[in-house]
Amino acid sequence: MEGGAGRGLECQKIMDGKVNENGNVLDKTIIPSCCLKSRASDTELDAKCHATVVSGWFSEPGSRSGEAHSLEVKNILYKEKSEYQEILVFECSTYGKVLVLDGIVQLTEKDECAYQEMITHLPLCGGDGGVLREISRHSSVELIDICEIDKMVIDVSNKFFPELSIGFEDPRVQLHIGDAVEFLRHAPEGKYDAIIVDSSDPVGPAQELVERSFFEMIARALRPGGVLCNMAESMWLHTHLIHDMISICRETFKGSVHYAWTSVPTYPSGVIGFLICSTEGPPVDFIHPINPIENIEGALKHQRELRFYSSEMHAAAFALPSFLKREVPLLRDSPTPAK
Amino acid sequence: MEGGAGRGLECQKIMDGKVNENGNVLDKTIIPSCCLKSRASDTELDAKCHATVVSGWFSEPGSRSGEAHSLEVKNILYKEKSEYQEILVFECSTYGKVLVLDGIVQLTEKDECAYQEMITHLPLCGGDGGVLREISRHSSVELIDICEIDKMVIDVSNKFFPELSIGFEDPRVQLHIGDAVEFLRHAPEGKYDAIIVDSSDPVGPAQELVERSFFEMIARALRPGGVLCNMAESMWLHTHLIHDMISICRETFKGSVHYAWTSVPTYPSGVIGFLICSTEGPPVDFIHPINPIENIEGALKHQRELRFYSSEMHAAAFALPSFLKREVPLLRDSPTPAK
Numbered sequence: 056m057e058g059g060a061g062r063g064l065e066c067q068k069i070m071d072g073k074v075n076e077n078g079n080v081l082d083k084t085i086i087p088s089c090c091l092k093s094r095a096s097d098t099e100l101d102a103k104c105h106a107t108v109v110s111g112w113f114s115e116p117g118s119r120s121g122e123a124h125s126l127e128v129k130n131i132l133y134k135e136k137s138e139y140q141e142i143l144v145f146e147c148s149t150y151g152k153v154l155v156l157d158g159i160v161q162l163t164e165k166d167e168c169a170y171q172e173m174i175t176h177l178p179l180c181g182g183d184g185g186v187l188r189e190i191s192r193h194s195s196v197e198l199i200d201i202c203e204i205d206k207m208v209i210d211v212s213n214k215f216f217p218e219l220s221i222g223f224e225d226p227r228v229q230l231h232i233g234d235a236v237e238f239l240r241h242a243p244e245g246k247y248d249a250i251i252v253d254s255s256d257p258v259g260p261a262q263e264l265v266e267r268s269f270f271e272m273i274a275r276a277l278r279p280g281g282v283l284c285n286m287a288e289s290m291w292l293h294t295h296l297i298h299d300m301i302s303i304c305r306e307t308f309k310g311s312v313h314y315a316w317t318s319v320p321t322y323p324s325g326v327i328g329f330l331i332c333s334t335e336g337p338p339v340d341f342i343h344p345i346n347p348i349e350n351i352e353g354a355l356k357h358q359r360e361l362r363f364y365s366s367e368m369h370a371a372a373f374a375l376p377s378f379l380k381r382e383v384p385l386l387r388d389s390p391t392p393a394k
Numbered sequence: 395m396e397g398g399a400g401r402g403l404e405c406q407k408i409m410d411g412k413v414n415e416n417g418n419v420l421d422k423t424i425i426p427s428c429c430l431k432s433r434a435s436d437t438e439l440d441a442k443c444h445a446t447v448v449s450g451w452f453s454e455p456g457s458r459s460g461e462a463h464s465l466e467v468k469n470i471l472y473k474e475k476s477e478y479q480e481i482l483v484f485e486c487s488t489y490g491k492v493l494v495l496d497g498i499v500q501l502t503e504k505d506e507c508a509y510q511e512m513i514t515h516l517p518l519c520g521g522d523g524g525v526l527r528e529i530s531r532h533s534s535v536e537l538i539d540i541c542e543i544d545k546m547v548i549d550v551s552n553k554f555f556p557e558l559s560i561g562f563e564d565p566r567v568q569l570h571i572g573d574a575v576e577f578l579r580h581a582p583e584g585k586y587d588a589i590i591v592d593s594s595d596p597v598g599p600a601q602e603l604v605e606r607s608f609f610e611m612i613a614r615a616l617r618p619g620g621v622l623c624n625m626a627e628s629m630w631l632h633t634h635l636i637h638d639m640i641s642i643c644r645e646t647f648k649g650s651v652h653y654a655w656t657s658v659p660t661y662p663s664g665v666i667g668f669l670i671c672s673t674e675g676p677p678v679d680f681i682h683p684i685n686p687i688e689n690i691e692g693a694l695k696h697q698r699e700l701r702f703y704s705s706e707m708h709a710a711a712f713a714l715p716s717f718l719k720r721e722v723p724l725l726r727d728s729p730t731p732a733k
Contacts, residue, residue, distance in 0.1 A: 112462070121466040121487035123451070148460035149631070166630065168717065291505065291659050292488070318657060318665050320630050325664015326657050362717040371713030374706040377699075378507065 113145060113153070115160060115323070124160075124321065126153060132215060137207035144215045150321055152215055156208070160321045167219065168362035170327060173317045173372060177284055177331055177341070200247075202231040202238045236269060242276040250277060252285040270307045280310065280336025287330040289323055290316055290375070294382040300330055301385045308332035313341050314379075314386055315372035317363075329372075342373045452484060452492070454499060454662070463499075463660065465492060471554060476546035483554045489660055491554055495547070499660045506558065507701035509666060512656045512711060516623055516668055516680070539586075541570040541577045575608060581615040589616060591624040609646045619649065619675025626669040628662055629655055629714070633721040639669055640724045647671035652680050653718075653725055654711035656702075668711075681712045 114125040126147040133144035143155040151164030162170065201223075203209055209230070212220040223230060231238055235252075250273050273283050283304075288296055297314065304312045310333030319327045333339040347366040380387050453464040465486040472483035482494040490503030501509065540562075542548055548569070551559040562569060570577055574591075589612050612622050622643075627635055636653065643651045649672030658666045672678040686705040719726050 114464070122489075123464040125453070125462040125464060127460040150461075169715070289659075291657070316657075318630070318655075318663075320628075320663035320665070324657075324659035326659070360716075362720075363715040365713075365716050367713040368715060371710035374704075374710030376508070376702040376707060377704055378701040381701075 108143075108145070113143075113147070113155070115158060122323070124323065126150065126160075126321070133211060135207065137205050139205045139207075142207055142211055144211060153321070154211065154216065162216075162219070163321050164216070164218075166320050167216075168364075169317050169319045170322075171219070172361060172364035173315070173329065173368070177315055177329055177369060177372060199225065199228045200231060200238075201228060202233060202235045204232070204234055206232045236272070239269070239272040239276055242272075244275055245278045245281075247277050247281055249282045249284070252283065254286050267303050267307070270303055274307050274334050277334045278336070279334055280339060281334050282339065282341075283308065283330070283332045285330040285332070287314065287328040289326050290314075290328055290379045291324040291326060294379060297328060297330075297379075298383045298385065301383065304330060304332045305385060309335035311339050311341060313373060314375065314383075315341075316375075317368075317372055342370055344369050447482075447484070452482075452486070452494070454497060461662070463662065465489065465499075465660070472550060474546065476544050478544045478546075481544075481546055481550055483550060492660070493550065493555065501555075501558070502660050503555070503557075505659050506555075507703075508656050508658045509661075510558070511700060511703035512654070512668065512707070516654055516670055516708060516711065538564065538567045539570060539577075540567060541572060541574045543571070543573055545571045575611070578608070578611040578615055581611075583614055584617045584620075586616050586620055588621045588623070591622065593625050606642050606646070609642055613646050613673050616673045617675075618673055619678060620673050621678065621680075622647065622669070622671045624669040624671075626653065626667040628665050629653075629667055629718045630663040630665060633718060636667060636669075636718075637722045637724065640722065643669060643671045644724060648674035650678050650680060652712060653714065653722075654680075655714075656707075656711055681709055683708050 108128050108131065111128050112125045113128050114123050126145075126149065128145045129148055130146040131143070132146060132152065133142065135142050140157045144152060145155070146152050147163070150166060153163045154161045209220070209223070209232075213223070222228065252273070270283075277283065285300070285304075287300055290297065301312055301314065311331075313331045314328055315331060316326050316328040318325060331341050333341075344366045348361070348364065349366055375386060447467050447470065450467050451464045452467050453462050465484075465488065467484045468487055469485040470482070471485060471491065472481065474481050479496045483491060484494070485491050486502070489505060492502045493500045548559070548562070548571075552562070561567065591612070609622075616622065624639070624643075626639055629636065640651055640653065650670075652670045653667055654670060655665050655667040657664060670680050672680075683705045687700070687703065688705055714725060
């Protein structure tokens with residue numbers, strides 16, 4: 056399941072005193088600028104979130120974070136306001152076609168592989184590997200529910216990113232246009248083996264996707280030992296937010312809670328993290344793929360060949376820099392890959 | 395040993411028909427834009443390389459690559475032209491103090507740890523680990539030669555980056571101001587256990603640092619089984635250049651040739667790679683640190699504590715995305731970490 060439409064989670068919702076009930080007291084005096092600035096009013100944020108193409112260059116709004124990434128625009132292919140957001144598609148020389156929602160780069164043709172492959176295969180190949188094994192044997196898979204609030208995003212994907220939207224053609228896919236929170240609220244308890252949340256900036260429709268109640272709904276919708284993979288921002292820019300999310304998830308998911316990251320050049324600071332959790336049940340070893348994708352017949356070349364993910368990339372994604380473990384003490388006792 | 399002063403290696407020198415004698419014929423029709431554009435005249439490049447601070451924002455020259463990274467400037471601390479290059483130091487909110495040479499970000503206080511720690515400890519902890527073990531036992535270390543062409547860079551480092559320049563205080567350090575190529579040419583054969591090349595854009599003084607003859611000089615100056623760690627650009631942007639460097643090094647270094655990478659937010663595409671080679675001698679297993687830094691007394695906290703590097707980050711750095719192995723066939727038979 057994919058959550059809202061955007062990316063670029065901010066801290067405000069999570070930071071408003073909802074965490075740390077497990078005894079991990081936040082030092083309120085050390086709030087990084089990324090978080091402080093996200094407390095600006097919604098109106099202010101909205102104004103800054105609009106895509107800017109000036110003199111042939113697109114720039115992400117950097118005023119909130121003190122940095123900006125810019126891409127040279129060869130050609131604007133699409134620019135339209137949907138019910139929920141401003142959608143922009145342009146072509147740039149370095150990364151090919153780029154999809155931008157409300158001024159934030161969502162994906163580019165060149166580096167989408169890193170994000171899409173990692174957020175999917177980290178939960179599906181980790182653990183007991185049963186989920187992916189089941190998916191690869193087509194007859195045994197019952198359903199893939201996808202929830203997306205903004206139909207225009209899917210239409211744009213179909214038109215400009217056919218290599219991506221090919222996923223919708225899978226006969227197991229059930230597409231739900233609507234609010235992910237509402238969708239999950241009505242999902243039967245224990246229905247899913249895995250839930251993937253490609254969540255958004257909590258300003259606007261995706262606001263609820265970073266709240267404790269949302270994680271509780273996810274845990275409820277998962278079977279015992281089921282897994283969640285949730286987009287979890289940049290270790291360079293948002294350690295405070297990562298700490299808070301892990302704190303919530305440690306309380307909500309009674310199985311394992313891990314953090315992994317990967318390189319995505321067109322996201323802020325060039326990395327994106329993933330929070331990978333499992334509900335109560337048999338312990339899940341996320342780090343070492345028990346059912347390596349390389350051993351699954353046809354998996355590497357299904358639809359388009361894998362460009363980024365492999366079992367070695369899987370294990371390596373869980374290696375965390377020293378500073379992250381220091382700034383997010385809850386990660387200190389994480390098991391390490393390799394050895 | 396550090397090479398020239400800059401970063402941001404270009405392809406032109408290496409691409410002019412000097413490689414592929416080992417049978418790996420380059421498809422000359424597939425030259426990525428990064429390489430094509432570096433063939434612009436030196437004058438043109440010089441003009442584009444100058445640091446630009448406009449309306450309170452510093453931007454790296456992106457016109458060559460179709461993308462740009464910008465940092466909000468809180469305060470310009472230093473701006474001077476040395477004999478070799480333009481030196482700029484400013485303070486930004488996200489990454490602290492920033493050192494810029496000829497318009498290219500060299501380091502920031504926040505993320506220098508990733509680059510400096512990885513380029514040093516990957517070669518020193520990998521292999522037989524003997525080098526680091528010797529360094530950690532002070533009495534047995536004889537000499538650390540550092541060669542830097544631009545004294546003003548060292549003066550600026552002393553003034554604005556004392557946490558970095560503290561390294562110069564080590565009594566084993568011999569600082570040589572001059573051309574690294576000349577320095578190596580006169581180095582006794584087999585003198586060094588390890589050589590670290592923090593190389594530069596080959597436009598200007600560092601031009602020779604990407605030529606085959608330079609790698610041959612390095613191999614000559616290393617003892618049998620000695621190791622080289624060389625900055626080797628971005629896997630997202632410069633696969634063609636990486637292919638060429640590996641091709642040269644496979645011929646020059648008769649031991650092992652490996653590629654590793656790490657996240658550095660303020661470098662183009664957010665990653666930087668390292669080429670790690672060993673000369674003929676006992677085989678060197680770079681991937682699995684035999685002498686883990688965690689086991690070396692005092693190593694983690696020496697001068698300033700490690701922020702990025704650890705044995706788990708070491709092994710993970712050798713995990714390569716599928717696209718890189720596809721685009722650089724010489725990397726396909728690389729051994730993989732983990733398992």
